[in-house]
Amino acid sequence: MITVENLSKRYGNTTAVQDVSFTVEPGSITGFLGPNGAGKSTTLRMLTGLTPPTSGRATITGKRYVELPNPGRVVGVMLDAAAQHPGRTGRETLQLNASLLGVPKTRADEMLEAVGLSSAAKRRVGQYSLGMRQRLGIASALLGDPAVLILDEPANGMDPEGIRWMRGLLQDFANRGGTVILSSHLLGEVQATVDRLVVIGGGRIVANGSLDELLAGSGTLVRGLDPVALNQALTAAGLALEPLHDGALRVDATAEQVGRAAAAAGQILLELRESDGAGLEELFFQLTSPTATAVAA
Amino acid sequence: MAVTEIASPPTTAAAAGKHRAVATSLPPARGQSFLRLVVTELRKSLDTRSGRVLILAILALAVAALTWQLTHMDAGQQQFDSYLAAASTGVQLLLPVIGVMAMTSEWTQRTALTTFTLSPRRVRVQLAKFVSAIVLSIVVLTATTVLAMAATALGGATGGHGSSYAGLGGALAGAYLTTALNVVMGAAFGAVIAQTAVAILVFFIAPTAWALAGPALFKDNANWLDVFGAFGRIAERDLHGMLPETLTAIGVWIVLPTIVGLWASSRREVK
Numbered sequence: 101m102i103t104v105e106n107l108s109k110r111y112g113n114t115t116a117v118q119d120v121s122f123t124v125e126p127g128s129i130t131g132f133l134g135p136n137g138a139g140k141s142t143t144l145r146m147l148t149g150l151t152p153p154t155s156g157r158a159t160i161t162g163k164r165y166v167e168l169p170n171p172g173r174v175v176g177v178m179l180d181a182a183a184q185h186p187g188r189t190g191r192e193t194l195q196l197n198a199s200l201l202g203v204p205k206t207r208a209d210e211m212l213e214a215v216g217l218s219s220a221a222k223r224r225v226g227q228y229s230l231g232m233r234q235r236l237g238i239a240s241a242l243l244g245d246p247a248v249l250i251l252d253e254p255a256n257g258m259d260p261e262g263i264r265w266m267r268g269l270l271q272d273f274a275n276r277g278g279t280v281i282l283s284s285h286l287l288g289e290v291q292a293t294v295d296r297l298v299v300i301g302g303g304r305i306v307a308n309g310s311l312d313e314l315l316a317g318s319g320t321l322v323r324g325l326d327p328v329a330l331n332q333a334l335t336a337a338g339l340a341l342e343p344l345h346d347g348a349l350r351v352d353a354t355a356e357q358v359g360r361a362a363a364a365a366g367q368i369l370l371e372l373r374e375s376d377g378a379g380l381e382e383l384f385f386q387l388t389s390p391t392a393t394a395v396a397a
Numbered sequence: 398m399a400v401t402e403i404a405s406p407p408t409t410a411a412a413a414g415k416h417r418a419v420a421t422s423l424p425p426a427r428g429q430s431f432l433r434l435v436v437t438e439l440r441k442s443l444d445t446r447s448g449r450v451l452i453l454a455i456l457a458l459a460v461a462a463l464t465w466q467l468t469h470m471d472a473g474q475q476q477f478d479s480y481l482a483a484a485s486t487g488v489q490l491l492l493p494v495i496g497v498m499a500m501t502s503e504w505t506q507r508t509a510l511t512t513f514t515l516s517p518r519r520v521r522v523q524l525a526k527f528v529s530a531i532v533l534s535i536v537v538l539t540a541t542t543v544l545a546m547a548a549t550a551l552g553g554a555t556g557g558h559g560s561s562y563a564g565l566g567g568a569l570a571g572a573y574l575t576t577a578l579n580v581v582m583g584a585a586f587g588a589v590i591a592q593t594a595v596a597i598l599v600f601f602i603a604p605t606a607w608a609l610a611g612p613a614l615f616k617d618n619a620n621w622l623d624v625f626g627a628f629g630r631i632a633e634r635d636l637h638g639m640l641p642e643t644l645t646a647i648g649v650w651i652v653l654p655t656i657v658g659l660w661a662s663s664r665r666e667v668k
Contacts, residue, residue: 145666148514149517150513150514152664165517166517168517170426170427170429171515171517172514177514179510180507180510183506183507183510183511184508184511185445185508186506187445187448192444196441196444199436199440200429200433200516202424202429203423203424204423207423245423
């Protein structure tokens, strides 16, 4: 269980994260989604006690991170797979952490096996590919058998096979009652893995809900011969709408309402359909564009 | 978009409740004792090639100095303190680098990210690094001492005039004390300046610059901040009636950077 309450971080005049609140429940995988620079990593750093928040509070299983006596036994963290000493072997990296966590040395080899790095155990991390370092980072996060996982861009640098493997691993972890939050800017990866989404843009939460809810609420998609005139006609008819980046409009109304309003204004339609097929990518662009207003799902 | 997979959203059974362990039952979670932290830091200093090379290079320097001493022997009885002085000059110069690197390498290599997520109480970790650096330097100095003793014996045997270990206790006490102070000073500089190269440069240049410029500018008053003078007096175990000056120099060059370094590294943002 992760609880984030009104977390903010300012650097001088710049606000990196503003009033961010969300919870991650046991038994679920939450995708923390946003474009680069949206405040994902800053939020995860505040969650793990690496960056002091300007205001607000974050707790894991009811405690602030720094209050956990041996955090690695409660929460597995991977914030940057590249941040490993290149001169240590994979096995030594894990054994070092195992001794801090108070778990047997053999656990290091078990985890190397679990992430498929047994054959590279004696190689130095400097020779690992980014995908291998991600696997090592995940092995390190799992070392203390935590109930919570916090992973920043875990799919980064992984091949499709690695991504599928990780998806299975995380879903298995959540099915056993584990709590997972993973950040990403790769929408397709998140869509196939997560149950819930927290979308951050410009340091603020712009959407927070289950994948189904967020996809269902996306209304009707319409494209006209004259987008500007169609926009005016639908607005005049009292329909709430939002222009999409490709010239289409997303309207909070049924297809019939949109069709009638367009016909009344004599607008020619090229496309009219339920926009749920537009998928997460569309939602992502809408929610994180600078003009987007906060959407509470 | 690179990955667009057509997959239905997983229907994860929200089996809220106690997370079950995957592997065989692990021992119960306990806090990290300070001893555990020190042992971990010692291991980190030795489990990389660069760490081992630094230690071996320091010992190689001692061996080289002793070899030179043996091949350029004075006539007569061989004195242990001159062998120790020969062996430990380079060692004492380089050991503080162990202190500096104990504090800086995690920031340079970015492993601070892992270290401080596993042990979020940073001041404890930093103190463990100080202790680990002192322990390591004492081990290296002891190895150097043993080498110096062996060389003295060898010199005495081959020279035919025997060897003398007069003043052994005093020479060793001075050497260990100044080495420990030097290493703590190096570690303190490393804690303040988290960049290995910059910290080493400042560590070597700043006190030397003061030793050169201070007397010219402030005459005898420069003694108050002359840390080399303080080390010299401590090594001789005779403060020449300059206790306040010695304490001030130690306070400014060692205690103050230690406090500032602990404060700075506990607040520094881990990138």
